[in-house]
Every structure is written in C-alpha cells, then in structure tokens.
Amino acid sequence: MELFPVLYSENPFEEALTFRIEGASNKDVKALYQLFVKNLVAFVYYKTNYHYNHLFYEFENQEHLIDQDELYERFFKGMLLTQIEYQIAISPILSFCAHEATCYHALSTKDCNAYMGFIDTHKAVFRRIDALVDTSSKLSRGEEFMEYLHSNHFVYPYLNIVQLGSVLEDFFMNVCKMLSCSYLAYFDERDFFTANLTKEFLQVRLAMKLDLLEDQNQLELVRYSYKWLTYLFNDFGMTYDIKDALIPAATPFLFEAVMEQFAAYFSFNNTLVAASKDFPKYIFSSYEGYLLFDTLANGLYAKVAISYVYRFLFEKGLIVVKDTPFREWYNAQDYPIHLTSATETLQKSRSTDREQFVTIIANLLDVTL
DSSP: OOOOOOOOSSOGGGSOGGGGGTTGGGOOHHHHHHHHHHHHHHHHHHHSBOOOSTTTOSSTTOOOSSOHHHHHHHHHTTOOOBBSSSSSOBOOHHHHHHHHHHHHTTOOOHHHHHHHHHHHHTHHHHHHHHHHHHHHTSOOOOHHHHHHHHHTTOOOTTOOHHHHHHHHHHHHHHHHHHHHHHHHHHSSSTTGGGOOOHHHHHHHHHHHTGGGSOHHHHHHHHHHHHHHHHHHHHHHHHHTTOOSOSSOOSSSSTTHHHHHHHHHHTOOSSOOOOSSSOOOTTTBSSHHHHHHHHHHHTTOOOHHHHHHHHHHHHHTTSBOSOHHHHHHHHHTSOOSSOOOSOOOOHHHHOOHHHHHHHHHHHHHHTOOO
16 A cells, blocks of 8 residues: 655644544545544654654754654554653554544544544554554563573573574564554555565574584474464464454464464474473373474464364374363363363364464474374
C-alpha cells in the first residue's frame, strides 16, 4: 500500500475538529488510511515527545530536528516510537486511536462516521502493530539463553552462548518487524508468509560455530535453539494474544511457518539422537519418539494439531498408550495448551501441512518414522 500524503504544514489540532477529517466520507479504504496516518504523524509531531533519545534529538531543548516526512517513513518501517504518558517510548497507534475517539465521540457527521469507522474496523490489527513494534525495538541480550543452556548442561569452550542468544533474539525481533511491516502495508500477513529468511538464518548459523562441534553437539545446539525460539514466539503470542493469522493460513499458529523454515534450514542428515536419556517409557517406545513429540508439542497451540501428532506417532509405534493415559500425561507437562477432551482421530486431524511439518522436524532430529 504505497501512500504519498501531503503532510500538515501547521498544527492541525489548533483547528476545528472537522478540519482533520474533511472529505473522509468520499474516500476509499486506501485514502482513509492515508488520512489516518497523516493525522497520526501530526499527533506524534505536535503532541508527544518523539525526540526522546539521541536517534531523534541531538541536544536538549533544541527545536525539532526531524520533520513529519521522517516520522511517516519510520511508521511504515515499523520503527515509529514516542513518549506519551510514560517515560518509556512506545508505538503510538492505539493511543492515537483513543485520542481520536475522545475528540470525535460527540460529533455525528458523514465524515466523522467514515473516519471513525475506519479506525474501529482496523483497531485489532493496530493492536498487533503496537505490540510488534514495541517488541522489535527492545535491546537484544543473550543472558537468558545462556542460563537455559547451562541448566541443560550444554557448555562448549568455543561457543559464545551469550552472543548466540543475542543473535537468536535479533532473529525473533526481525521476524516481528517483518510481520509488523506486512500489517502496516496490507493489514494482513501476505508479505510475512512469503518472506525470505535465508539471511537471518545465516546469521544464526554463523553464531553457532557448528564446524567446531561434533555432530551430536551440533544437533543438540540446533534443538535447543529451536526450542528457545519457539518459546520466544509462544511467549509473545500468549502475552499479547496474537496467535492466529488474520488471513486463512495453513498452520494454526501464526509463527509456525517461521519455525518450519528454521527446521528445514538447519536439518542434518548425519546426526544421531542419543537414545540413553531419560524419557517416560510408559508413554513412548524410544527416546527418539519422545524427543520428536516434545519438540513439536512445545510449538503447537491447536488441539487438532496435537491430536494429529499423537495419532500419527501412535500409529508408528512411537507412542504406546491410548488416548486417556496419553492425555493425563500430556496435561501434567508444561505444554502451551491442555487437552480437556478426547483427541481427534487420525483421519479427522490429518492435513498435508501437518504431515510435512512433522516430517521436517523428524528429519532435523534424525528420527526415523
């Protein structure tokens, strides 16, 4: 959605309320979006502290160093932050929506109804953009990832775990930025689902220093990295209630396609899964089966997806118990959802995308199906 607005040369909030929405009733969705962004940029420029740090403001008490064109550009890059009521900088879209609702709540004209109707229609995607921009603007650190690996006794002298953790968080934040830019351009995920992540995967691979590790250690590091990224995406989705796509998607979880690409990029054909580790032997026939299920289940939010994995692994002999004892064990674990009723049959839960996803992860872990 390419927009080229003529921005305000003077403060529009000093004019009558009708000034900023004049002609809105004659505009299509694209033109209404242009008007909305034009007013948002003016709101940030004239009514907020957008020069909160050195990126915007070089010296204290100096007049505006950047103009509205720069703020407009930052908006569509998913980088527009400003201070409104609090000391921290945030994405201002929902705050601006609230401001407009306060301004126009008593006004009932065709222009007002068209303008506020546009805002109300797109408020859900605006909420997603705010969450994604706020998340992707945070500084990246790797200490938590280091603690996670250390808790699993994964320590290797040639690997800078903090640096790798930082790169993984950079990957997570770049994905958030890609998604926010797709929402900003189209109000949906069309750009996000077709994004090429090869460059981002390469940065992760370089930070892993895989050539210095034995095959088994390579596999473990990739598996831990996969689980860590899955945790970051799951935590974000649950915190902001952003789990499903706004457009019909092949996967039940918004970020599942990203993790499928991760698994495909980091697949190793000549690595072995250690078969001597502890696992619930009354549920699984082998450690490989448990590892595959655990890796998958940590990233699945839909009951039908869990049902398929369970039924498929049961058919393959990797799970050895029927539905009720399986669900009792599953619900006692720390997986994202609970199973409150019987799992769907294999026939009802099967889909091409789920079959491919399970195959990709099995290949990554070198689990024979």
